[in-house]
């Protein structure tokens with residue numbers, strides 16, 4: 321089967337197809353999105369467990385084989401899957417929050433220990449599979465992972481809608497979260513680096529302030545960046561400057577919600593967290609069931625977040641493009657060539 325292999329570099333190659341073990345289903349991958357985590361692994365911001373490895377976990381495909389009778393009952397169904405294996409027995413799993421399972425966080429699809437989905441075939445534990453309803457297109461289904469995270473994050477807003485909330489960062493996660501918060505009835509202000517986002521957000525009636533505008537009198541006077549003016553602030557930029565802005569903008573005893581794992585960038589002053597008794601929440605995933613249900617209801621138009629569609633054979637170029645600042649989602653067609 322054809323795969324995109326990462327071994328320091330990305331190369332398209334041929335590998336023997338995987339076999340579904342007991343409890344696993346073999347999925348023929350149709351489409352796979354390049355995720356933030358894939359980029360972090362390629363760019364060395366996260367350790368790759370085993371090399372060479374096959375990246376990718378934001379896929380949609382069809383089950384073509386099963387390692388046992390229960391798995392075989394999935395044959396012919398269109399699916400997505402959780403990246404992490406889950407133990408099923410810990411408090412998080414028993415509470416229905418399998419993405420928080422502490423036991424198997426290390427064994428995640430596409431990080432070497434389990435092969436990922438930038439391949440024609442991938443074997444996935446049946447317990448990780450979720451069936452995609454017919455009303456959801458492949459293009460939408462590959463957004464289920466970041467959408468699940470955005471839904472969890474949006475539930476952390478303090479108070480009932482409508483609330484004034486601030487999203488810092490206008491990459492994939494910042495924009496997706498913004499659409500979800502807006503659909504929930506909140507009044508969202510976005511602070512980001514890409515003036516090109518203005519039109520995309522304006523169509524939905526959402527205000528955008530660019531870094532370039534931040535010092536302009538209008539930005540000050542319309543209150544977007546006024547001190548301590550938001551009960552809930554979302555940091556999605558992954559920059560120390562974004563974290564600092566968040567701490568300035570959030571009200572005393574307000575909530576700062578972090579969706580970026582790079583917010584650990586050093587060098588910012590944490591004192592406002594203590595002085596103003598800010599609650600800090602980190603969000604690292606969400607329910608794929610909730611995301612699929614959300615997509616079924618067509619609450620938001622997710623497709624404007626697709627930057628490009630490419631083929632697996634262009635995998636290395638696709639990663640280069642995805643790594644460019646400001647690029648939204650890149651989708652790789654795997655089964656059938658995209659022209």
Ligand SMILES: [Zn+2]
Pocket residue numbers: 406407408409410411412413414420421422423424
């Ligand atoms: Zn567990």
